[in-house]
Amino acid sequence: MTETHSFKRSHSILISAPAGNVLDYVCNPNSWPEWLAASHKIDSPDRPLRKGDTFVEEWHTRSGPAQLNWVVTECEPPHLWIGETETDFIGTIIVRYDVKEEGDQVRFTRTMINPARPKPPTNDQIDRLNKEADIALANIKKNVEARIANAS
Numbered sequence: 783m784t785e786t787h788s789f790k791r792s793h794s795i796l797i798s799a800p801a802g803n804v805l806d807y808v809c810n811p812n813s814w815p816e817w818l819a820a821s822h823k824i825d826s827p828d829r830p831l832r833k834g835d836t837f838v839e840e841w842h843t844r845s846g847p848a849q850l851n852w853v854v855t856e857c858e859p860p861h862l863w864i865g866e867t868e869t870d871f872i873g874t875i876i877v878r879y880d881v882k883e884e885g886d887q888v889r890f891t892r893t894m895i896n897p898a899r900p901k902p903p904t905n906d907q908i909d910r911l912n913k914e915a916d917i918a919l920a921n922i923k924k925n926v927e928a929r930i931a932n933a934s
Contacts, residue, residue: 786873786898791908793915794891799926801881801888802860806830807926808879808890809863811837811852817921819914822847831865833857843871850875873898890922 797804807813809830814821826837831854839850848869855876856864863879876895881888892915903911 784900786900787896787902789896789899789903790893791911791915792891792893793912793919794889795919795923796884796887797890797923797926798887799930800860801883803930804888804890804922804926805860805863805879805881807929808892808922809854809857809865811839813925814839816925818918830859831857831863832859839867845871872896873900890919892919 810828811824811826811831812828814824820841820843821839822842823840824837825839827835831837833854833856835854837852839852841848841850848871850867850869852865852867854863855866856862861881864876866874866876868874874897876897878891878893878895880891880893882891894911894915
């Protein structure tokens with residue numbers, strides 16, 4: 783039996799917007815290239831996806847492009863969305879979005895899970911992941927708050 787390694791990383795940010803606006807923005811994969819550097823092309827309906835929906839993402843990694851075939855495995859608007867894909871390079875990737883009210887803001891948390899990586903991530907990979915997540919969350923905050931301001 784081949785040894786595998788579980789990996790999980792969460793990042794969060796406070797956003798001044800209703801929970802539904804935040805979740806609808808992040809669970810529409812067409813928004814991903816606006817805030818996620820690795821995401822370059824999406825083949826998906828242009829709407830928030832719900833449980834059972836599927837989509838294709840073209841992802842760019844340091845070793846080259848990858849096509850990810852996603853399925854939405856859970857969706858409980860306006861608070862939870864989970865998508866899952868399989869890769870040949872790090873196994874299953876599960877992305878979980880949680881949105882929770884905190885006073886007049888919401889806390890958006892993005893959790894990335896690799897339940898069975900072929901090898902553990904290096905410290906450099908974790909550092910890059912953390913930096914990319916900080917940029918992605920700041921982009922989500924900026925984009926969602928701008929949409930709210932423009933709608934007013």
